[in-house]
Amino acid sequence: MRAMPRGKNAPLELVRAAALAKLPRRAPWTRGPVTEPAREPLLRPSTTAEPGPRTLAEPLVVVADFAAAEPLVRSGINSQRLVVLQGQEEVAARAAAERGRERGDGPVPTRPHQAPWRTLVVVPTYNEKDNLESIVQAIHTYLDTDILVVDDGSPDGTGAIADRLAAADRRIHVLHRQGKQGLGTAYLAGFRFAIERGYERVCEMDADFSHAPWDLPRLVYSSRDAQLVIGSRYVKGGCTVGWDFKRRLLSRGANLYTRVVLSSGIRDNTAGFRCFHVAALRKLDLAAVSAQGYAFQIEMAFRMVRAGFRVQEVPIHFVDRRVGKSKMDSKIAREALLLVPKLRGRVRKQRLAD
Numbered sequence: 001m002r003a004m005p006r007g008k009n010a011p012l013e014l015v016r017a018a019a020l021a022k023l024p025r026r027a028p029w030t031r032g033p034v035t036e037p038a039r040e041p042l043l044r045p046s047t048t049a050e051p052g053p054r055t056l057a058e059p060l061v062v063v064a065d066f067a068a069a070e071p072l073v074r075s076g077i078n079s080q081r082l083v084v085l086q087g088q089e090e091v092a093a094r095a096a097a098e099r100g101r102e103r104g105d106g107p108v109p110t111r112p113h114q115a116p117w118r119t120l121v122v123v124p125t126y127n128e129k130d131n132l133e134s135i136v137q138a139i140h141t142y143l144d145t146d147i148l149v150v151d152d153g154s155p156d157g158t159g160a161i162a163d164r165l166a167a168a169d170r171r172i173h174v175l176h177r178q179g180k181q182g183l184g185t186a187y188l189a190g191f192r193f194a195i196e197r198g199y200e201r202v203c204e205m206d207a208d209f210s211h212a213p214w215d216l217p218r219l220v221y222s223s224r225d226a227q228l229v230i231g232s233r234y235v236k237g238g239c240t241v242g243w244d245f246k247r248r249l250l251s252r253g254a255n256l257y258t259r260v261v262l263s264s265g266i267r268d269n270t271a272g273f274r275c276f277h278v279a280a281l282r283k284l285d286l287a288a289v290s291a292q293g294y295a296f297q298i299e300m301a302f303r304m305v306r307a308g309f310r311v312q313e314v315p316i317h318f319v320d321r322r323v324g325k326s327k328m329d330s331k332i333a334r335e336a337l338l339l340v341p342k343l344r345g346r347v348r349k350q351r352l353a354d
């Protein structure tokens, strides 16, 4: 095992060594950036799932901290292969990550990372009974954080599972709402909860493992200088895995349309994996947010940009849900189509950032 470099350049040396040793080799005649194939098998973050054989064969890459991890992910390294030390001892961290990968749980840290801010992760649920317990467990494997489940009276009993989890762990909270009221209003309820209870960061994350739990601490750590961090599929190093052509076209089309109409500079406007500064949300007029469905993501990102806040996109591999059904429907798509052009006139430019 390689010894940890010492001295003031230690983190840099570590990254450089790791990068040089582990970057996929390129034939000299190939052009363009070094990237791994987008469609590599998912190492599914569940104790019951089988680990992807190719992913396991690829060596782990050790980096000193989350800041050092980002350039590697942008260069095409799957974050699933990253052992981010962030204070952990290297030998133990590598061993824990290796064991985690073999179990199918990803590059598990020796202990959950501690966010430097009081953080709440909001997980909206509608019929997620087969995902909820394992996603909550997976989140807590990677990040010691509070979690708020916002359940819209799921007919499959997800709400009762959430109550059981909350009763066993003080970090878990549940908000029950009457009937399916849409993703946007679920997140707004989560934001209000975060504001009222004095959290400093609030994250959005799906319950269905589309968002890798090991990417959650990356988002939170990246929020040091950005009031909104977006886990982005459409920046260098990001991708979607497992979606059929129709779903890819819908997402790409929605993002292209939004980019052209709003020209806010954001590439993945519909992404649902995010970290906000609660202080920034306090300054926004949340009562004015009109979108109820997925257009909510477009509207929130645009409002943040218009208010002068810094928005940063970090690449993620988004993986299609493993169990349960998508709640995406034509009504949700129509809402986005009609709302986007209105946002330009409706959301005024103002300087709310310090």
Ligand SMILES: Nc1nc2c(ncn2[C@@H]2O[C@H](COP(=O)(O)OP(=O)(O)O)[C@@H](O)[C@H]2O)c(=O)[nH]1
Residues within 6 Å of the ligand: 123, 124, 125, 126, 127, 128, 150, 151, 152, 180, 181, 182, 183, 186, 205, 206, 207, 208, 210, 272, 321, 325, 326, 327, 328
């Ligand atoms: N509370 C609540 N959660 C929702 C609603 N619609 C979707 N969700 C949740 O939002 C997340 C994203 O939805 P999903 O169906 O996976 O969308 P997709 O990934 O775009 O296909 C999942 O955790 C869903 O359970 C809703 O109306 N209310």
Ligand SMILES: [Mg+2]
Residues within 6 Å of the ligand: 206, 208, 210, 321, 326
């Ligand atoms: Mg999903």
